[in-house]
Amino acid sequence: MNALLFLIPISLLMGGTALAACIWSLRSKQNEDPEGAKYRIFGEEIIESPSVDPRVRIDNQ
Amino acid sequence: MSTASETFSLADVRCGGCVVKIERALQKTEGIEYARGNATQKRLHVTWDEGQQTALSVQHIIRQLGYIAEPMELLEAEPQGMLLMPRLSVAGFGMMNIMALSVSVWFGVATDMGQGTMQFLHWIAAVLAFPVMLYSGWVFHDAALRALWRGRMTMDTPISIAIIVTYAASVVETVRGTEHVYFDAVIGLVFFLLVGRVLEQYMHRRTGDAAQNLRGILNVSATRVHADGTRESTPADNLREGDRVLVLAGDRVPADGVLLSSDLDVDESILTGETRPRVANCGAPLIAGSFALSGPAEMRVTHVGAASQLGQMARLADRVAAHKGGLQAASDRFAASYIPLVLGGGALGFLGWYFVLGAGFAQSLLIAISVLIVTCPCAAGLATPAVTARAMNLALAQGIIFKSGAALEKLGSCTRIFLDKTGTASVPKASVPAGLAPASVSKLYQLAAHSRHPVCRAFDTQPVTSGDDTIKEIPGHGVEGPDGVRLGSATFVDARRLGAGSLFFRDETGCVTPIQIGETARSGLTAFLRQMTVSKRTVALLSGDQEKAVSNFADMTGIKHADAAQSPEDKLEKIRAAQKAGESVVMVGDGINDAISLGAADVSVSFSGATQVAQNVADLVIAHSDFTRLSGAIRLSEDANTLIKQNLLFSLVYNLLAVPLALAGFLSPALAALLMASSSIGVMANGMRLRIAT
Numbered sequence: 001m002n003a004l005l006f007l008i009p010i011s012l013l014m015g016g017t018a019l020a021a022c023i024w025s026l027r028s029k030q031n032e033d034p035e036g037a038k039y040r041i042f043g044e045e046i047i048e049s050p051s052v053d054p055r056v057r058i059d060n061q
Numbered sequence: 062m063s064t065a066s067e068t069f070s071l072a073d074v075r076c077g078g079c080v081v082k083i084e085r086a087l088q089k090t091e092g093i094e095y096a097r098g099n100a101t102q103k104r105l106h107v108t109w110d111e112g113q114q115t116a117l118s119v120q121h122i123i124r125q126l127g128y129i130a131e132p133m134e135l136l137e138a139e140p141q142g143m144l145l146m147p148r149l150s151v152a153g154f155g156m157m158n159i160m161a162l163s164v165s166v167w168f169g170v171a172t173d174m175g176q177g178t179m180q181f182l183h184w185i186a187a188v189l190a191f192p193v194m195l196y197s198g199w200v201f202h203d204a205a206l207r208a209l210w211r212g213r214m215t216m217d218t219p220i221s222i223a224i225i226v227t228y229a230a231s232v233v234e235t236v237r238g239t240e241h242v243y244f245d246a247v248i249g250l251v252f253f254l255l256v257g258r259v260l261e262q263y264m265h266r267r268t269g270d271a272a273q274n275l276r277g278i279l280n281v282s283a284t285r286v287h288a289d290g291t292r293e294s295t296p297a298d299n300l301r302e303g304d305r306v307l308v309l310a311g312d313r314v315p316a317d318g319v320l321l322s323s324d325l326d327v328d329e330s331i332l333t334g335e336t337r338p339r340v341a342n343c344g345a346p347l348i349a350g351s352f353a354l355s356g357p358a359e360m361r362v363t364h365v366g367a368a369s370q371l372g373q374m375a376r377l378a379d380r381v382a383a384h385k386g387g388l389q390a391a392s393d394r395f396a397a398s399y400i401p402l403v404l405g406g407g408a409l410g411f412l413g414w415y416f417v418l419g420a421g422f423a424q425s426l427l428i429a430i431s432v433l434i435v436t437c438p439c440a441a442g443l444a445t446p447a448v449t450a451r452a453m454n455l456a457l458a459q460g461i462i463f464k465s466g467a468a469l470e471k472l473g474s475c476t477r478i479f480l481d482k483t484g485t486a487s488v489p490k491a492s493v494p495a496g497l498a499p500a501s502v503s504k505l506y507q508l509a510a511h512s513r514h515p516v517c518r519a520f521d522t523q524p525v526t527s528g529d530d531t532i533k534e535i536p537g538h539g540v541e542g543p544d545g546v547r548l549g550s551a552t553f554v555d556a557r558r559l560g561a562g563s564l565f566f567r568d569e570t571g572c573v574t575p576i577q578i579g580e581t582a583r584s585g586l587t588a589f590l591r592q593m594t595v596s597k598r599t600v601a602l603l604s605g606d607q608e609k610a611v612s613n614f615a616d617m618t619g620i621k622h623a624d625a626a627q628s629p630e631d632k633l634e635k636i637r638a639a640q641k642a643g644e645s646v647v648m649v650g651d652g653i654n655d656a657i658s659l660g661a662a663d664v665s666v667s668f669s670g671a672t673q674v675a676q677n678v679a680d681l682v683i684a685h686s687d688f689t690r691l692s693g694a695i696r697l698s699e700d701a702n703t704l705i706k707q708n709l710l711f712s713l714v715y716n717l718l719a720v721p722l723a724l725a726g727f728l729s730p731a732l733a734a735l736l737m738a739s740s741s742i743g744v745m746a747n748g749m750r751l752r753i754a755t
Contacts, residue, residue, distance in 0.1 A: 004178065008185060012158060019154040023147050031146070036100030039077040 064094055066108035067116050069123070069130035074103055083123055083130075090114075090122060105130060117294075145259045148197040152252040155193035156245075159186050163245040176238065183235045183242050190244040194228045197251050200258065214400040222404070223433040224251060230426050241427070243729070250434060253738035283315035284308075286359060297349075300365050308347075310356035316349045317364035326354035340550070355538075407433040410724050424726075431723040435733040436716060444708035445470070447748035452701040455753045460684035461694050468680030470705070472647065472664045473698030477639050478593065479632070479658070480620075481650040482604035483580070485668065487614055488686075490581035491520045491564065494574050501546075501568045508532060508540040508548040508566075544569040580610075582618045583668075585688035590619060592692045599644075603632045605654060632658040649691070651675050666691060697753055704751055708744045715740045 025031065074080055077100030084105065087096035092113025098105040107119055116132055123130040162182045166174070195202075198221070205221035208214055224247055231242040283300055284307040285293045292307060297315035300306065305321070308314055314327065326338045328351060338354055341347060347360055411429035414420040420428075449466035456463055463469045480486040491509075493502055509520040531543040539549015547554050547567045554567040564576045593600050601622035604611045611625035624635065632648075636658050639646050648655070648662035652675060659665035659678045667679035668686055676682050683690045719736055722728050728736070 004181070008162075011161075012185075012189075015154055015158055019150055022150045026144075026146050026150070033099045033101045035077045036080055036098060039081040039100065 063111045064108050065111050065116070066095070066106065067119070067132050069105045069107065069120070069132055071098070071103045071105055071128060071130055074128055076100075079128060080105065083126055083128060086126055087119070087122060093119070115294075145200065145255060148200060149252070149255045149259055152193050152197040152248060152255055155189050155197075156248045156252045159189050159245050159248050162186050162189075166240070179240060180235070180238055183244075186242065186244040187232055187235055190228060190231075190248055193248045193251055194224055197255060198224045200255065201251075214404075216400070218400050219403045219407070219433050219436070220250070220254065222407075223430055226426070226433075227430050230423065230430065234423060239423075241423070243427070243430075246434075246729075246733075249735065249738065253741065297365070300362050302362055302365065304362045306360050306362055308353045308356055308358050308360060310353055312353050312356065314347045314349055314351045314353060314360070316362045318347050318349075318360040318362045320345050320347055320358060320360050322358035322360075325356060325358040328352040328354050403433060403436045406436055406720065406724070413724075414726065420726075427729065428723070428726045431726075431728045431733040432720065434737055435719045435723045435728060444712055444744055445705050447745045448701050448704045448708065448751060451748045451751050452697055455751065456694060456697060459690065459693065459753060461690055462682045462684065463694075464680050464682075468664050469698050469701060471645065471698075472681065472695055473700075473702045475598065475645045475647045475664060475695070477599045477601065477644045478647045478649065479601050479603045479636065479639075479662070481648075481652065481655050482602055482606055482611060482614060484651040485649050485655075486583060486586060486602065486618070486620075487580040488583050489578055491576055491578045493520075494576065497566075497574060498568075501566070504542060504546050504568070505548060505566050508542050508546065545571075580614065582614075583686065583688055585690070586618055589688035589692050596695075603627050603635060603658070605629075629654045629657050633661050636661050650679075693753065697751075700751055704747055708747055711744065711747070712740065 071080060071083070074083075080098035080100040080103070084096050084098040087093045087107060092110045093107065094110060095108040096105065105123075109115075109119060120130050120132070162185060166179055166182055201217040201221045201224065204215055204217040208218060227243050227247045227250075231244050231247070234242050283295055283297045285295050285300065286305040286307050287293065300316050306315060306318065308325070320341050320343055323343045325341045325347075327341050327347060328338045346363075349364075407429045410432040411425045414428050415422065415425035445466065449469050452469055453463045453466065456469075493505060497505070506520065532540060534540045535549070535553070539547055539553040541547050541549075545567070546569055547565075549565065551565055554565040554573050564578060565573050566576055567573045590600055599622065600620055601624070602611060602615055602620050603624050604614075605627055606625060608625040611623050615621075615623035624631075627635070632655070636646050636648060640663070645664075646662045647664045647666060648659050649666040650656075650659050651667055656674050656678050659667065659675060664681065665679045666681045666683065667675045668683050681694065683694070715736075719728070719733075719740075723733055
């Protein structure tokens with residue numbers, strides 16, 4: 001039963017982290033536009049972004 | 062560098078892809094600082110550098126992409142309600158963790174869990190439940206306290222009491238070290254109730270957003286001309302009496318005034334429902350909100366804002382509409398008479414068990430709490446909104462905007478439907494003269510198809526076919542084709558001798574034919590009338606038009622009851638008389654003159670082409686120019702009423718079964734909470750069965 005003394009706090013800490021992340025996402029208004037998000041993931045800037053190495057795209061084709 | 066920003070409504074955008082497309086195009090444009098669309102609300106927020114862009118240029122960029130953006134005035138004090146999602150997440154976190162602890166206690170008690178371990182788990186549960194009880198439960202405590210402050214009770218009063226008393230009792234039991242604590246019940250109660258609230262708020266907000274987008278369309282800006290000839294763009298509200306204002310073709314007239322230039326074609330359909338344009342001569346009055354079809358023209362402002370014709374009618378209509386809203390009062394009365402009963406039942410349970418049956422203090426208290434929770438009128442309270450919210454959403458997807466749940470409930474039980482004629486039951490239709498040669502008829506259609514002018518749209522032609530360079534439109538006059546064929550005003554075809562009439566056709570030989578513009582039934586009217594006959598509802602015409610025109614139209618469509626030459630007061634009288642006779646009246650209208658009767662009817666309906674005043678007063682706005690949508694809405698309302706009755710019956714039966722069980726002590730608070738939550742969910746699920754008939 002001694003295991004409970006540290007297992008319960010650990011589980012609460014993990015759950016609490018998830019709760020904090022959830023509230024942070026609500027505060028920063030990430031859930032305001034669920035309709036637009038599904039179109040934004042296919043953004044053209046991801047393909048045109050200079051940070052993407054052009055050779056990678058060639059390899060993929 | 063200074064920046065300006067504006068929120069635009071994108072009312073006609075179909076999908077989120079378009080919103081993202083507009084947003085990206087703007088972000089790439091020079092001088093745009095920030096552009097972010099919201100596809101859920103169909104709105105776009107743009108911030109720009111004032112040195113490089115203006116609101117108009119931003120609008121123009123969006124128009125070039127093929128979309129229409131109208132700047133909208135956001136109502137500042139839009140009641141957002143409490144932010145529920147963070148409170149729900151805390152309750153969800155608490156519930157998951159406490160359930161893990163509770164389950165181990167339930168099984169541990171039966172097996173070999175030691176007293177110390179059990180108490181340790183109870184204390185953790187008490188700590189976890191505290192923020193849920195206070196922070197998440199504040200939604201209920203706040204409402205209960207507000208009501209208490211005004212000396213009233215609401216649905217939230219027993220919930221709030223149950224939450225606090227159960228928590229306090231559980232803490233006492235934890236201190237005493239017994240095995241009966243009910244933290245899981247408190248949290249389950251809060252969590253399930255919050256889920257219901259969140260869903261309700263979400264549905265309500267979606268409906269409100271769409272309606273506000275429509276209203277945002279009427280926000281206008283004006284171009285003021287100073288004495289020295291300089292021009293300045295200003296919101297219409299800032300205009301003063303005596304100002305000179307420039308109106309361009311396609312602009313809305315910003316205020317009531319007098320035309321200073323010569324001839325201007327104005328489309329006053331937004332105010333009168335009359336889609337045929339009026340030709341205003343120099344010195345003629347112009348009405349705020351009407352559309353200039355030709356231009357540019359200058360006008361002198363006479364009345365602004367609330368003093369304008371539109372503003373006055375809107376105020377009058379508001380006053381009539383203010384007499385409505387009986388449902389809210391009914392639900393308050395329900396709560397006021399029901400809640401004391403709930404509290405009384407709880408008190409009776411406690412007193413009965415403690416004093417009469419001699420049970421312990423803790424046991425009596427828990428029975429009282431079970432009664433409080435199990436009788437919580439959530440199922441009864443949700444019975445109606447669960448269905449109306451679903452129905453309003455279904456209707457919205459079909460382009461039918463219900464402004465209130467009450468209108469939805471009343472529509473299904475209506476017995477008499479009054480229709481305004483011009484612009485509502487009928488739409489203008491141009492008929493080709495019989496004597497015209499077939500070759501000329503096809504030329505006439507070709508010309509008509511080329512213009513967006515309402516008169517040309519009154520022909521049975523397909524929408525504008527562009528790309529034909531030989532046909533050109535001269536705004537304010539008419540359309541000209543090859544070989545000098547012309548369709549347009551009397552001056553345009555040079556046919557002053559022919560006298561009356563507003564539209565003429567001239568063929569290549571120079572022979573001029575006047576064209577009659579009559580009216581035809583709005584699409585779907587016949588089907589609508591047939592369905593109303595089947596469902597035994599009376600349909601009657603109430604028109605301000607001449608006797609002959611009205612009886613002709615009534616004969617043509619087969620409407621049996623028709624009254625002609627009705628002033629707005631006459632219409633009001635007719636509606637009041639029908640209501641006195643015990644009928645439930647629906648009024649369908651479109652003009653400013655209908656506003657009063659729309660406000661007086663039990664349910665009022667308007668089409669999206671109607672005047673803004675009519676749309677504002679109407680309980681129900683149909684975005685499609687089709688009568689079958691109205692019969693669809695009526696059927697939806699009937700189905701919704703059936704489901705509401707089922708829900709009310711269900712919650713009655715539930716209470717009749719559950720309350721005696723709780724009073725008899727068979728239900729623990731946890732079981733009571735589970736029963737109560739499942740009855741609420743049952744009612745919600747029943748509401749989701751509603752489908753729209755297509």
